[in-house]
Amino acid sequence: MVGSRTRQPLFLCLLGVLENHSMSAAPTSMTSSKTADYFAIFALPRKLWIEMGTLDQKFLQLSWKLHPDNFVNAPEQERELSLKRSSELNDAYRTLRDPVARVEYLLGIEGARKEGEHKQQAPPELLEEVFELNESLDELRDAKASGGDLGALKSRLESAEKNFQGKLGEVDARLQSVAREWDDALDGDAATRNKIKARLNELLNRRSYIRNLVTNVQKELL
Numbered sequence: 001m002v003g004s005r006t007r008q009p010l011f012l013c014l015l016g017v018l019e020n021h022s023m024s025a026a027p028t029s030m031t032s033s034k035t036a037d038y039f040a041i042f043a044l045p046r047k048l049w050i051e052m053g054t055l056d057q058k059f060l061q062l063s064w065k066l067h068p069d070n071f072v073n074a075p076e077q078e079r080e081l082s083l084k085r086s087s088e089l090n091d092a093y094r095t096l097r098d099p100v101a102r103v104e105y106l107l108g109i110e111g112a113r114k115e116g117e118h119k120q121q122a123p124p125e126l127l128e129e130v131f132e133l134n135e136s137l138d139e140l141r142d143a144k145a146s147g148g149d150l151g152a153l154k155s156r157l158e159s160a161e162k163n164f165q166g167k168l169g170e171v172d173a174r175l176q177s178v179a180r181e182w183d184d185a186l187d188g189d190a191a192t193r194n195k196i197k198a199r200l201n202e203l204l205n206r207r208s209y210i211r212n213l214v215t216n217v218q219k220e221l222l
Helices: 002-025 052-065 076-097 101-108 122-146 152-184 190-221
Strands: none
Touching: 052 076, 076 101, 076 122, 101 190, 122 152, 122 190, 152 190
16 A cells, blocks of 8 residues: 555656657557657747757656656556656657757658658759869779879868868758747748748758768768
8 A cells, every 4th residue: 555655646747748748649548659749748839949958957857757766666567658758758858959850850740851752962052062072082082992192182172071061050050040930930820830841841951961971071081
């Protein structure tokens, strides 16, 4: 009896977490496999600007409620459920703490993320720079294979990497700006929100393309 009375409040706390999970997924049972809404887990609106202190505090509170030590004497189903929710909580926290991952996730649950539908192509204004970069990469690979001089080629690629890193920073700045527009339009009309989501999606694709270019250069410079 004593053990039952002690554990009940913890289980009720868990039920509270589950209710947050179910806000978007509307599961029919506690063991539903439907994906939780990461924003709902922390009782946050679907905004892209999040106060990190608030997120950290809520994460710590929910982590304590779902800690395995609180379910040592609980039935197996409760223990398994707490572990599952704890894993979802960690995934949600990692995603929402990362500004870019947060945008990716928001567009995903809004049904607006369009990536991989078509082969990524270079933005038109970058075509010439990308062509020159690929030429330099090919020259470096050939020089490595033939034992040629790598100094000048590496210097050229380091300059190109710095250039594209700057473009990556520009994209991130634009993402932040459009993210604010999303938050301001959250209670506005659907047409405005859809336009903003399209711009966010375009920026994410641009960022992904440039990030891949930078990664390729970095690999060759090792």
